[in-house]
Structure formats: C-alpha cells, structure tokens
Amino acid sequence: MLPQKELEYYYQLAHKWSLGRLTEEERQILDNWYAAQPEADVNVPASLAGSEEEHAALLFLKIKGSIEAGKEEPEQPPARLTRWWWAAASILLLAGTLVYLNRPKPQHAIAVLPKPVQDVLPGKDGAILTLGDGAVVVLDSLQNGWSAEQDQSTVHLKAGRLQYNQQHNKTAAGSNGQxxxxxxSTPRGRQFSLVLPDGTIAWLNAASSISFPTAFTGKTREVSVTGEVYFEVSKHNNGKTAVPFRVSVNDKYAVEVLGTNFNINAYPDEKVVRTTLLEGVVRVNTATQTALLKPGQQASAGSNDLLTVDRANTSQAVAWKNGLFYFSERTGIREVMRQIERWYDVQVIYEPGTENVVFTGEMQRNLTLLQVIKGLDNMGVRYRLEGKVLRVSPAS
Structure with missing residues (x-):
C-alpha cells in the first residue's frame, strides 16, 4: 500500500487527465502507475474537482465503451492506437466522491475518455454606452451608483439600470446647436434597461441597440433601435401639447406613440420586423403602408415593406423581458436556435434532417446551456456542445 501523500499525487494526476491537462511526462507516470495496480476501482476525492459546476459538467460526459461485464471494448482505428485505456467506463458522483469504475485491464483493449464538456453560462446584465463625442463606457465594469453629468442631463447607474434625468435649466446643445x-448597445449574451430623459423605460434584449438624445427639446421625441427592445413610453408635453414618441426601426420603419407599452423585434437575421402592442395605441409606418394597432395586435413587415396585422401572443412577445424562452404554436427550430445563439453567445451548426423540427413550451433564461439542451434533447433532434459551437443533428 502506497503512502497517502503518494496516492494523492496520483489522484491529482488522474483528475488532470480527466480535464485533458496532463503533460506527456505526467501521462507516462500515471500510465506506469495504473498498469501496476491490482484490479480495483480508482477513487478520486471530490475535493479535487474545482467546483460544483465541474462536477455537473462531468456528469454530462458520454463515455465511449461499455461498463457491462464481459462486453468487448470497441476496437479503435490503428492510427489512433494508444496504451491509454484506463477509463473505458463511466464517471459517477457517489457520496461526494468521483469514482472511476474500471473493468479488468485487457492487454490490448483501448478506449479514450472524451474531454469534459465546458458548460456555457446564461446571459446577464451588461451593455456598452457610446457617447456623442465617440467615447465608450463599458457599463459591466462600473460600480452601482456611478453618475456623470452630460449636456442637459445627469446620468446614474442604479440597480443595473442606466437612468437619465433631464435638467431643464441647463444648456443641452453643443457648439453647433445640436x-x-x-x-x-448590448452584445450577444447581455441585456440591459434604460430610463430615457423623458422617463420612458426601454429594455434591450441581447444583440440590440438604442440611439437617443441626452435631452428631448423638440416637437417630437425620437429614438432609433436595432434588435429587440421593449418600451414603456411616458406621457410627455412641452407645457402646451403632448409630445409624440417616435421610434425608427433599422432606419427603415417607424413606430409612433404618445404613451403606451409595446415590443419591437427587428433582428437582421429574422425574416420580418414585428411590433407587438400591449397597451395604448401605436402607428406603424413603412415606406408604402401605415397600420394602427390596438392592444393585443402585432404588425409584421417583411423585406417587401408589406404590412400585415394579426392577433398577437403577447406572452411570447415579451417572454424574454420576463426571463423566459417561450415557444408557442409550433415554433421552428431555426427561430428557437437564433434565440439560443444570442443569449448564450454560441454558434449553431445544423446537420441535414433538422429543418422541419418544431417546439412548443417555455424554459427559464437563467439556465446554463447544458441544462437547456438537456431539456430540449430527444425532441426530434440531438445536440453536441463543442466549446462555443452547438451542433444539432436528427434524433434518429
């Protein structure tokens, strides 16, 4: 029996091996030690795992080979031959210990344990603020309570929201009078909310942006957006009349309101721009058409600028703001995966045979990517995560 300290050294090597971090010298040492061991299980203390997340990731491994006694190990191609057999079984989490269960070591049987799958965390609050003079502020790195003076407004970062407070006794214009x-803007894997100078609140989904003035001084309140943004527009007047709120969408469409709640989905990789109204009244304008929406309606405009108005599933339209993925009415897999790509900042690659797969249901957006694909697995498709690439293939 080896001294405990020496055993711990070999267990540490075993753990490094499971993570694919062994040097060639360490691999040879561990190979020699394992070859000299009797036919017994090799127990690696759970304390050697860096975190609970690492334990969870290990549990997702699909080990090549079989743990059924007497079953022959699959023969590997000659070009990939190696003496490294030693985990042709499974990894189990038992009573706080990672246990490597190994069959009797045949002389020439070979199996290779895949590298652990690295999970992908869900998106979080964060954004980039680009000022009118070109300066860039990364809001992720700022402390709660940060504040600054800009033109006619003071800016505060509070509880994960950027808030502009317009000061009417200051000069808002620059030297050119503008x-x-x-x-x-929010990168993929980020979301953020903003209070505009007039009190309007805007929520930005991942991969979205909003451009706005530091003060509203004219006869209209004008902003422009890309991606997906939800608005709660405040009623505002200039002392005499109500000031309309106007949203330019992808520099192509316009939505006009006074005071209302609505969602705009205008991602460039979606086939249509959708405006969904929850409260109030909005007017949607394309180059050739105009539509007036009532609460519960949705206007869709494609590349031909043709407007159609339908009854909306408002729960699905604003699910992202409420922390959910919501797939209703047989949502196609491509639409589902586009949401996954933006929120987890991954690339999805499709194999033939997945084109007609559809989904219905909802899932929380605070799940890790492995948890999400585990919930979606076997629903007509299978998934394989390789770093930041998610491969989708038919289930059969």
Missing part, C-alpha cells in the same frame, strides 16, 4: 446623441 443636442448630443448617445447609443446604448
């Missing part, structure tokens, strides 16, 4: 415009 009010400065800022742009708030």
């Amino acid at each position: 009010v400065f415009r800022n742009t708030l």
